[in-house]
Amino acid sequence: MSFSTHVLDAVTGRPAAGMTVRLEHQGRTLAEGRTDEDGRIKGWQPGAGTYRVVFDTGGYLADTFYPEVVITFTVGDPAEHYHVPLLLSPYAYSTYRGS
Template structure:
């Protein structure tokens, strides 16, 4: 199993480089923290076990309204790849399960 994310700044149409992202278990235990690369990606987050986890994005430099975006997701099959993208603009965001 592997986990990755990608953040796109929808206001500029460019990747959100340098964004701090934290991976946590549902109980709040921090599993990893990193920064998006020049393409807005983190490709090598540690593979979480089955269960619910959170990716917490420090979005304050892009959004004056959303200083942080939390995406909770559930790993049902630890053998699969999970990609959790974030599309962010100053006053909205969306996500989906990517491939």
């Protein structure tokens, strides 16, 4: 199983480069990194189970209602790729299971 994410800043219409993101499982941090110039993190390799991906939106946006966004998801088939995009603005966010 591989995991990736892509963060887009809905205000600027650009990738959210430099945002800190971490992947957690059962209360432990498995991976942590910063989004690249295209707003992406890829290559994390968790197995089956339930995970939390935590976006440090407060560290990226100077004035935001959501200081962090936490998305909990379940990996059912470790052979599949899991992509969790985040579309972000100071007062709203949206996510879905990407491809």
